[in-house]
Amino acid sequence: MTAQIPAHKKAKGLPRGNVRPAKDLCSDCGLCDTHFIHYVKEACAFLNQQFDQLETRVHGRQRDLDQEQEMYFGVHQKMVAARKTEPIEGAQWTGIVSSLACKMLEEKLVEGVVCVQNSPEDRFQPMPIIATTPAEILAARVNKPTLSPNLTILEQIEQGGFKKLLVIGVGCQIQALRAVQDKLGLEKLYVLGLPCVDNVTRAGLQKFLDTTSRSPETVVYYEFMQDFKVHFKHEDGSTETVPFFGLKTNQLKDVFAPSCMSCFDYTNGLADLVVGYMGAPFGWQWLVVRNETGQAMFDLIADQIETQSVDSKGDRRAAVQNSIPAYDKGVTLPMWAAKLMGVVIEKIGPKGLEYAKFSIDSHFTRNYLYTRRNYPEKLDAHVPAFAKKIVSQYKLPED
Known part of the structure; x- marks a missing residue:
């Protein structure tokens, strides 16, 4: 008896450059470059928002909206601030993500790690690999x-016969991955978000660098940090800082991808373990263990890191409310005023988890407005319940 060919293997991915099913809301996650495009109507974060179902599938339950920490940060078992005791040279932080990935490979817990190198020609051009x-x-x-089209590697997973895999990715990629993971033939999937x-x-990034950095061509990497400044690392090892409030918002307002302007998964709620910085003190990283798989991943590098409890100080609400019309109108301050405001807010502004909530609130209110104005027909179904509750705390402008 001939084995039946799965329906998705009869499909063909779209050539690069073709219009995707999500059209201008496509986040270029890579799913549609593969025959897994067969599942795009279910899997795409911008065609089918399904946080509740996927949280239950991955974590065994949905986030509790009556618990503020869960409403903001998703299902989790614990959160800590951490940093490596022996940092990896050249890492953007201390190298927790790279160390964990290497450890999982060395311990043979996985046969491959989906991660993103850069192309040989351009340090900012992503090149996903296993x-x-x-x-x-x-x-x-x-x-x-x-x-970054991380999911272009989905067919390689099948072709390479991988059975145990670690995938490192961002929210839109992980939602699509979770939606199709049972079609990949894997025995074990680990997700580091x-x-x-x-x-x-890439063109938008260049505009940001050109309008913000003193030396765009030498920037190695950058990050929006807890001190309310953008930190640019240059080839000579120097660090350049620019206050958030000094960004040329009037020129940069439209530089971000429409998918990102309508996204509500800032904290990567479907990962097993999340590694970022937004809830940690300056110089530390923020680790969120979401489930037992995430705890097992955390345990692998416990002897390589020092940890401390996450903290929360200040009140974000007034700053968020004031930021809504400022962003909406593209307000750009003179640099002297931006630096002064940055100093004041750094001293009295939100810290730790309160800073993380400030960042979530300010982006969710902005993204809610963007979706309401540009995709009103999608608003109710696309915005998750947790995001609606967060946004409801603020007064939004009438259109």
Whole structure:
């Protein structure tokens, strides 16, 4: 008897450059480049928002909206601030993500790690791979702050016969992955999530660098940090800082991808373990263990890191409410005023988890407005219940 060919294997991915089913809301996650496009109507985060179902499938339950920490940060067992005791040279932080990936490979818990190197021609052009050696993982260290088609590797998983895999990715990629993971033939999938917000195309990134940095061509990486400044690392090892409030918002308002402007999964709620910075003190990273698989991943590197409890100080609400019309109108302050405001807010503004909530609130209110104005027909179904509750705390402008 001839084995039946799965329906998705009869499908063909779209060639690069073709319009995707989500059209201008496509986040370029890579799913539609493969025959897994067969599942796009169910799997795409921008065609079918399904947080409740996927949280239950992955974590065994939905987040509790009556618990503020869960409403903001998703299902989790614990959160800590951490940093490696022996940092990896050249890592964007101390190298927790790279160290965990290498450890899982070395311990043979996985046969491959889906991560993102850069193309040989351009340090900011993402090149997704399935790494099978620690050297390949280390070559992927440092974030690539552009839309990255990580899921282009889905067919390679099948072709390579991988059974145990670690996938590192951002929210839109992980939602699509979770929706199709039972079609991949895997025995075990581990998901290490990165918080993600305000991503751009490669052209959009260049505009951001050109309008913000003193030396765009030498920027190695950058990050929006807890001190309310953008930190640019340059080739000579120097660090350049620019206050959030000094960004040329009037020129950059439209640089972000429409998918990112309508995304509500900042904290990567469907990952097993999340590694970011937004809830940690300056210089530390924020680790969120969501389930037992995430705890097992955390335990693997427990002897390589020092940890401390997460903290929360200040009150974000007034700053968020004031930021809504400021962003909406593209307000750009003179640099002297931006620096002064940055100093004041750094001293009296939100810290730790309160800073994380400030960032979530300010982005969710902005994204809710963007979705309401540009995709009103999608608003109710697309915005998850937790995001609606968060946004409801603020007064939004009438259109």
